Amino acid sequence: MSKVVITFGTFDVFHVGHLRILEKARALGSRLVVxxxxxxxxxxxxxxxxxxxxxxxxxxxxxxxxxxECFFEERLEDKGLYISRYKAGLLVMGNDWQGKFDNYREFCEVVYLPRTESISTTAIIEKIQG
Structure with a gap:
């Protein structure tokens, strides 16, 4: 049976941590919507x-x-709507959000994946700014 996986993010200053979480999220289902x-x-x-x-x-x-597939997330409060719209069976987020999306378990399974250590958009921006 196919499973649609959904995740959300800003994805600013795209880095290998973003890539890895999207790769892991996709491996959990037959389709990844972001x-x-x-x-x-x-x-x-x-x-x-x-x-x-x-x-x-x-x-x-x-x-x-x-x-x-991608779409624009306009409001944090609409995650349930997006989960329903895309018929997602699994919501994947980074474990820096652990527990924050458990309320969506009424719509689908929720999994928190480990973040890539020692990398973040904020750290990259700070490094560039010197």
Missing amino acids: GVSTDELSFKKKRRAPVYSQDERYEIVSALKYVD
Whole structure:
């Protein structure tokens, strides 16, 4: 039986940690759908504007071989709607969000995958800024 996997993220300054979690998420199902945060949502979450625009981030994520479909995530509160819309059987998030999405277990299975150690968008931006 096929299983649709869904995940969400900003995916700004795309790095190997992003790639690995998408690869692992795709391996858990037959199809991977990814919600890419809009610029407005990204600012609300991170309190800074993303380096790359939502259209550029969408283009990068949708071009990956592990990703079957992308959409813009406009509101955090709509995750249940997105899960239903895409008929997802599994929600995958990084374990830095452990427990924060357990309320979606009424819609689908929820799994938290380990993050790639020693890499983050914030750390990359700080390193570049010097």
